[in-house]
Amino acid sequence: MATRPVQPWYKVLERMARWETNTAQLLQVHNHAAGIIAFHSTPEQRDRFLPDIAGGAFCASLGSEAHLYENGAEILESELTRVEGGYRLTARKGFASVAAAAKYLMVWCAVEGDTPYASRMVFAVVEVDWEGFELLDDWQMLGMRSTISCGVKFDEVFVPDSHVVGTPGGWVTDDQRTFSCAYAANHLGSAQGAFDFLAGYIGQRPDLAESEAVRVKLGQMDAQLFAARSCLYATAARLDRGDDPDECEADAVRTMHLAKEAV
Template sequence: MDFELSDEQQLFRDVLRDFVDREIRPVAREWEASGRYPTEIVETMRKLGLFGLTIPEEYGGLGTDMISFALVFEEIAKGWMGVAGILGSHSLSCWLIARHGTPEQKARYLPDLATGRRRTGIALTEPDAGTDLQGITTTAVRDGDFYVLNGRKTWITNARHADPLPVLCKTSHEEPAHRGMSVLLVDAGTPGFTVERDLPKLGYRGTESCEVLLEDVRVPGARLLGGVEGRGMQQVLSGLETGRLNVAARALGIAQAAYDEALSYARSRHAFGQPIGDFQAVQLKIAEMASQVQAARLLVYWAAARSDGGHRVDMEAGMAKAFASEAAVSCALNAMQIHGGYGYSKEFIVERLYRDAPLMMIGEGTNDIQRVVIARSLLAGKATIG
């Protein structure tokens, strides 16, 4: 049992930390407050090859292991969680195409997606269907060599940059509903495919979250992911394991950043003639935060290691995502309390961490849903503890 990173993984982490320290931390507060898109940061991520994390080397990607994958999201989220989101949806979509795409689809999209010349996201959520994906109403009707796609999607990350955008839709009305669901790859600029307003958000800034309107969008039949109808739900659910690992790692990054800020402030801030870290009330919070961060880290990297071992990780990813996200919220609040009034100021990082953390409990399946997945896996004997 080895809880240490390999030499290669440590080197990769060092490169990531240098990138975050040089290009993200110095601008995060100002750009996040102004709503400025991080174009220059995206360009460096392209040069580092990070858009190819989940793309096999044969298509120009990194084909990285899942521990290194988690490292990317942890380290970038420590600097600015919203920037990590740009990679998150892209990486999930690339994983779906690499895992389930036809040879023609892989050859068409993956080389450009690996370099960042193309970017992508994934369109699942609708105004009346979030957690309940079987409740979507977006439809695709076959018309000769095309599908005619109609519907509305919301909370779509990377919507303005996605080319293609995988869209979950119903291609038949079979019951149960998941049997009639498919994924279509919609190219940017296709008539009828409109990216509407950017949704206003409490946090998670730096990347756009948009409403997408699909009105009689004609999508070639060759863009049906995998080439067979009715497999969309299974394809998406398989990819969400990867998605939950990236959210868990982002939450870990937020928790670590909150702890780092609180520890530094407890050492430097003085009250009543001594550092506030000398007071037991502050010490208790610091100890609790450190324990939460380390426990979250072990869960995240355990789930990643299990995935690298070829295992299904529904339960493991669910545990990591639920625990790490709640640790992030707890650590952000404790960091704010340790900072006192300054923690409420936009001039300090903890204010942003406090706004970013709650999304980690909601995104990629709420934590209540994660607990249902965990319990069902245990009750069905698909996983064991101990």
């Protein structure tokens, strides 16, 4: 699946997250959205979007509809309604990291139809100066406030055909990239930064440094970091080899679980 090695990218994210986890999170969201736009666009769309993105325009990836749940699981229901020259989009999305600074909002949605949602999924690339777009003041999170991952509302926003990226279901059948390993890299870097700080502090306290209990706990924490990092690199190697995407994603989710436990 991957056309370029992904492991160096995860190493960059991990290193950045050791120092500033929110910045690392925003960078990975931007690059994830830009990568999807680059992969799924037509040549004409690439000529339209990519020079602007390469020149510094930020992208946000808007998929979550966390306000909608079914049996405890998040569902997606945003649809594009066909009109002359394009579509109308009415939707609410959550966790819109980067949106406050972005020019392009890459909205996960679907064209109308009776087939399963995933088989109809496309990406609407909405520009923030279009009428009907609104950022919601609903982000008051401790520790992640600077990501400004607020909610977003789209009220009858007109999306021209030129800004609808991908074929229906193409993300599922052709390019199954996900956030999972990048999230794991961010968690891992955050945990490593906390561990480094703690180890340095304990090293300055002889009463703690000589404690057997403290040493055992530090060893356990270090082992967790080693396990999560090993899984991250192993999964990245599978992605680089082009292994089965479903198996790679299963490994990525396992990696993310270990990284969350570490942090």
